[in-house]
Amino acid sequence: MKTDIILAGVGGQGILSIATIIGHAALNEGLYIKQAEVHGMSQRGGDVQSNLRISSDPIASDLIPLGGADVIIAMEPMEALRYLPYLSEEGWIITSSTPFVNIPNYPDQQAIMEELKSRKNVKLLDLDAMGKEHSMPKAVNMMLLGAAADALALGFDKLQNSIRTVFGAKGEQIVEMNIKALTLGRECVK
Amino acid sequence: MAKKLLLGDQAIAQGALDAGLSGVYAYPGTPSTEITEYIQESPQGRGGEVHCRWCTNEKTAMETALGMSYAGKRALVCMKHVGMNVAADPFLNSAITGVNGGVVVLVADDPSMHSSQNEQDTRFYGKFAMIPVLEPSNQQEAYDMMSFAYELSEKIGEPVLMRVVTRMAHSRAVVETGEPKAQNELNAPERSQNWVLLPAIARRRYAALVEQQKEFDALSESSPFNVYTEGENHDMGVIACGIGYNYYMENYPQGSPYPVLKVSQYPLPKEIIRKMASECKSLLIVEDGQPFVEEQVRGVLPVECEIKGRLSGELPRMGELTPDNVKAALGMGSSQVFAASQNVVPRPPALCQGCGHRSVYEALNRIVAECEGARVFGDIGCYTLGALPPYKSINSCVDMGASITMAKGASDAGVFPAIAVIGDSTFTHSGMTGLLDAVNCNAPITVIISDNLTTAMTGGQDSAGTNKFEAICQGLGVDKEHLHVVNPLPQNMEEITRIMREEINYRGLSVIIPRRECIQTLSRKAKAKKK
Numbered sequence A: 001m002k003t004d005i006i007l008a009g010v011g012g013q014g015i016l017s018i019a020t021i022i023g024h025a026a027l028n029e030g031l032y033i034k035q036a037e038v039h040g041m042s043q044r045g046g047d048v049q050s051n052l053r054i055s056s057d058p059i060a061s062d063l064i065p066l067g068g069a070d071v072i073i074a075m076e077p078m079e080a081l082r083y084l085p086y087l088s089e090e091g092w093i094i095t096s097s098t099p100f101v102n103i104p105n106y107p108d109q110q111a112i113m114e115e116l117k118s119r120k121n122v123k124l125l126d127l128d129a130m131g132k133e134h135s136m137p138k139a140v141n142m143m144l145l146g147a148a149a150d151a152l153a154l155g156f157d158k159l160q161n162s163i164r165t166v167f168g169a170k171g172e173q174i175v176e177m178n179i180k181a182l183t184l185g186r187e188c189v190k
Numbered sequence B: 001m002a003k004k005l006l007l008g009d010q011a012i013a014q015g016a017l018d019a020g021l022s023g024v025y026a027y028p029g030t031p032s033t034e035i036t037e038y039i040q041e042s043p044q045g046r047g048g049e050v051h052c053r054w055c056t057n058e059k060t061a062m063e064t065a066l067g068m069s070y071a072g073k074r075a076l077v078c079m080k081h082v083g084m085n086v087a088a089d090p091f092l093n094s095a096i097t098g099v100n101g102g103v104v105v106l107v108a109d110d111p112s113m114h115s116s117q118n119e120q121d122t123r124f125y126g127k128f129a130m131i132p133v134l135e136p137s138n139q140q141e142a143y144d145m146m147s148f149a150y151e152l153s154e155k156i157g158e159p160v161l162m163r164v165v166t167r168m169a170h171s172r173a174v175v176e177t178g179e180p181k182a183q184n185e186l187n188a189p190e191r192s193q194n195w196v197l198l199p200a201i202a203r204r205r206y207a208a209l210v211e212q213q214k215e216f217d218a219l220s221e222s223s224p225f226n227v228y229t230e231g232e233n234h235d236m237g238v239i240a241c242g243i244g245y246n247y248y249m250e251n252y253p254q255g256s257p258y259p260v261l262k263v264s265q266y267p268l269p270k271e272i273i274r275k276m277a278s279e280c281k282s283l284l285i286v287e288d289g290q291p292f293v294e295e296q297v298r299g300v301l302p303v304e305c306e307i308k309g310r311l312s313g314e315l316p317r318m319g320e321l322t323p324d325n326v327k328a329a330l331g332m333g334s335s336q337v338f339a340a341s342q343n344v345v346p347r348p349p350a351l352c353q354g355c356g357h358r359s360v361y362e363a364l365n366r367i368v369a370e371c372e373g374a375r376v377f378g379d380i381g382c383y384t385l386g387a388l389p390p391y392k393s394i395n396s397c398v399d400m401g402a403s404i405t406m407a408k409g410a411s412d413a414g415v416f417p418a419i420a421v422i423g424d425s426t427f428t429h430s431g432m433t434g435l436l437d438a439v440n441c442n443a444p445i446t447v448i449i450s451d452n453l454t455t456a457m458t459g460g461q462d463s464a465g466t467n468k469f470e471a472i473c474q475g476l477g478v479d480k481e482h483l484h485v486v487n488p489l490p491q492n493m494e495e496i497t498r499i500m501r502e503e504i505n506y507r508g509l510s511v512i513i514p515r516r517e518c519i520q521t522l523s524r525k526a527k528a529k530k531k
Helices: A015-028 A077-082 A109-118 A127-133 A137-152 A156-170 A172-188 B008-018 B033-041 B058-070 B083-097 B123-129 B139-156 B199-221 B244-250 B270-279 B292-298 B323-329 B356-370 B382-387 B402-412 B424-440 B469-476 B490-505 B519-530
Strands: A002-010 A032-036 A047-055 A069-074 A087-096 A122-125 B002-007 B023-026 B075-080 B103-109 B160-165 B171-177 B227-229 B236-241 B260-263 B282-286 B306-308 B375-377 B418-423 B445-450 B483-486 B510-514
Touching (some): A002 A015, A002 A137, A015 B002, A137 A156, B008 B103, B023 B033, B033 B075, B083 B123, B236 B244, B260 B270, B282 B323, B292 B306, B356 B445, B356 B490, B469 B483
Parallel strands (some): B103 B160, B483 B510
Antiparallel strands (some): A002 A047, A032 B171
């Protein structure tokens, strides 16, 4: 198997936590992993992305080539569109529909929604509403991961186990909340 | 033996720990910061077995490492590429003194300038100092190279330079670790004169270094990290350096059709390259950063073998390598399926909401608007973002500390008011000496030390001067009457503006220290407390 994933968002939205959960699941499966991250200046409210590659065979490049991504997982709709040139023909976009407006020239929000909805292979999640409805605004990134689970070619239970490992030190309550968020995310796209 | 998912930086740190490291010396700088942080959080770092406190700047770091090496122990120095300019004096001279305990100087370059003001290539420094340079192509190699580098350093009696780039430093992969080695025993040389670089001794030492070059060449020819793989098609040969090798191989999952030389140890293995040139019609040089190898291979005189790379235009002259620009250099078409969206605009970084620097710039902009001819000289840190909208407050940002010295120079030339804006950590890194220059002339400039009690841009590391700034300024001779501390909160705007107005219009040296903790470190501390 081989899955190339682009994680996208705005600095501080928690895309690296998503990457960590997928990474641990892949590590437990004995898969090869490469995960390029962005640190430093752009983390201050700028656009951030991570290239995450998992494969049963050795991986050469840390970066995903143009047209190579199987999935774009985005915490923000405009950030999902930013990486379109990297998406493969049959690739999926799984994104939050909640815009994060921190720039004066943020594009027309309706145009962004229309562009996303007009594409095949798109799953839009109203993470803002879901976080409020279930009183877990801090676990919305795990909802997004849950929605993306089927596109990752990693078992759902593997992601659950990974959450147990990664969040284990933070206590059972945090673990359960994140697993619930993961499950809710998957259910809402079924 | 354990398998861990590590950043390139963390693999380097673990490799150094397992090589019997006794001290890491560094100043934070993207993309090198995580090396020292990893060591600080390791059992050896927490237990005090490995020295790992941040240094004031890269020069003090390099010199301290040299002192540890003098005493026989293994030291690591880490910095970003521009930090090497600060450390260059002790670095170059450490090649003349030589080392006792192993020294690895780890420099993280930033091609494409993700978080930097230039994309200088550190391999030039290695050639300049005439010492071996290592450039890992993946995280496992980065780990393995650390033990190799320390052994090499002690064997040749010289520091070893290791160069990585952002995509190596900040990318994770699974790394298999080995058995940790014990630290070296204390072993300071009896009365060696090698370390006294008086001209007569330095000449002897330099001659020895020149003599050693043949040995370094031979070591590169036989290095386990320089790997030549034969290929069927001799229309082209490929020399791929560091992670450039990965981008090349990404395009040939079934194996390279051309002969390929992976270069991860310098000086260049010249014999293998000469052999490739005699057997191939052309050579493509794939290297991240500047055309360091390409210039050497190309030379000045005509050669039969065509040399292709960044200078010939096959690869872009600037910016980092990607699998896509390497693919284009190989003459393959792009695999792009979808065009870029028209509904996407850039999202530049910005100062955080609630950040103290915001109040500083708001006040400063009011005063600057009142003073015709005012110029503001900025410096390096989060507050450099004050150059962008909505503030557009600063007119320069060059290198660590240049705000104060440039303000003084502009003032000498007749600019008034000339104002410097510098952060607390940048001030202790390289601002204090410039302030002394300004004090000695009573230069009519105002220095604003925007103190957020941390090294914020790189993620909130300790700042060397915390709680010492008034004492430092007074010690350097700043007049107490013109030294002020303010709290940059929106409700204090009136007071801050009044003080700034008075001091900026004063025809002598003044220092204003707006002080409020970085909101990122503040919230991290609050979270840690909750646990």
